[in-house]
Amino acid sequence: MVSDDTAPQYPRSALITIDVQRDFLDGQPFEIRGTSAAVPAMGRLVRFFRLKARPIVHMVRLYRADGSNVEPCRRHMVEQGAQLVLLGSVGSQLAAPLLTTPETTLDAEFYGGKEVGPVSRLAIGRDNERGALVLHCSRTWNVLGIARHAGIKEAKRRAERIYPGLSAKWLKTGVSKRQAKAYLDKALKGVECSFCGKRPDQIDQMVSTGNARICNVCVRDIAAMMSIE
């Protein structure tokens, strides 16, 4: 049950998924019953967090074929040839509803039995008037992680700490505010707040029913108006 104390506070939340990999789905070698039924709801939550540029952490299990990093209770199965979330296998990939595009795969830098390593590409962008985002990307610019900072300067300072020497290498894209706005208006057309017309990236929360959507600011304003009347 959700009370005021436990209700999600999206502006301050991060989403963590654990082992939502294809081998755990119904009918797969590592089937955990009920996973397939729950995955569409997880996908909706992931899309919402992505839209709001909130952090999403996918924790995955990746077994080596020789069984050397498998928990003792399952090691014999893998040693005997069971194909369970093997490094680099299709079954080790995230379940489809969690992906940004159907082609998205775990980045090679994120496995191989090593710690999460540095990413191939980084981008910094302004997040409306609310600060700056650092996008951690793969070689093909798939976004693997997003960090929010107070401003561009702070974002560069933090990136320099992780990647020493990076400060001299940033390139300007030459995209103007007007071009960015035109792109967002087009990309998010049809999902604006039905009352004030704001895009989802301009507000904190949006509730939708059928074809109508309302943002958290309009909900508050309307509730205030109704309590006055």
Ligand SMILES: [Zn+2]
């Ligand atoms: Zn609104």
